[in-house]
Amino acid sequence: MRVLASEITGYKNKRVELAGWVHRIRSLGKISFVILRDRSGTAQLVLDEKPEFTHESVISVQGIVKENEKAPDGVELQVDGESLKVLSAANPELPIPVNQDPKELSLDAVLDNRIISLRIPRIRQIFTLQSAILKYFAQHMRSEGFTEIKTSKLIGTGTEGGTGLFPVEYFDTRVYLAQSPQFYKQALVASGMERVFEIGPAYRAEKHDTPRHLNEYVSLDVEMAFIESEHDLIDLEQRILKSIFQGVKEDCAKELEAWQASVPEPEEVDSVPRITHDEAKEIIGKLQGRRVFEINPEGERVICDWAKKEHGVDAVFVTGFPRKKRPFYTFPSGNKTMSFDLLFRGLEITTGGRRINDYGMLLETLPRFGLTEEGLSDYCQIFKYGCPPHGGFAIGLERLTQQILGLSNVKEASLFPRDRKRVRP
């Protein structure tokens, strides 16, 4: 019966089968050591002959688990040569090394050879951690009575004015890839679900090419009824982040350690300051010694450094964005809005806010953004027949992953990133 590499310690002096990829071969002639890798980790095999297989071939072996202080983990598998099976031979000329530190590899080499680079333990850890984020996000949402939804990614019109749309040929008409599930999650709140969340792709046809942009990313979307202001949403996001961070800390201790990374403690999440857009500009201006008109990426880093120093946490909620900086559906508050961003370790990972839920207010607002009721008739329908006050936000999955691990490029946090030039593999 097959056991996992990480489990053999529990099978001392027993006969077991291991199966996996050949991670490393150290042949000394009459004795050879092979590091076998499977989803759980690695184990050392001892062979009495020179291996005939190549690195990264998939093999299965049987043997007795023996204790030996000279073995890497104190135990190793003394392989019964007869039992060795090469299940799938790998070409010896690997495009990139799997058993070396990937820090030396260029991002291009890693992404061009994605199928192979994901075998590199350190790289696969990124996605183990990302999986934990997804798990604890969904778990937390359910614990607060949110319904998980999956909405169409083919839409008739855009929602996030300003951001580009990818046109899609749809029979004899043209539709677009959704920039966000914005309209649908609002519609479902109004449908009576009250609280919904969606984990799904979002598409942005921006020609940006930066270490923090993807043209396709995974959005952790939340929308909730019966709120009064963005502060209810910030409270919710803090609870979500605490769950995610605690879960990641429990499940991914190994990954965090390997990456020399850490997640904020619950007290730190609780102490993330909430400052207005105007206050943020003032603080950044003071620290940079010049007037600040917009919060640019450098400003985002500066304000997070400030939060770290003043509040002991490397994150900040920025509220009160001016109306013209936010989409038309954002609930106004004077010439500001009930909206917020979350900057985490110098990068924006969330945008959200209360939405306009009053039909009349919406109709008044549309012209200010050059929009018409006719052009947004489906959307306007949501508010015609009773829609509670509500709001929501979205967390960028890859960005959150990137910031937790300190990755230098968000593409590293996407299994198969799509950017301006890359549509493969």
Add this chain to the structure above:
RNA sequence: GGGGGCGUAGCGAAGCAGGUUAUCGCGCCGGCCUGUCAAGCCGGAGAUCGCGGGUUCAAGUCCCGUCGCUCCCGCCA
């Protein structure tokens, strides 16, 4: 969309006051080796120097164009 940097073997790099056969590490192939831990030692193969054009007796090296990558800005999650 604007600006900077870089393209040399499968991977990572050196060579760039122009000058014989383009160098190093890892990997790969062959040999030796019974306790390896990025094993070690010996030998070997592997490069149209991104592509196109130009200057020159001579171009990886200089000039122009082009493609690709990368970083910064704008915009966003």
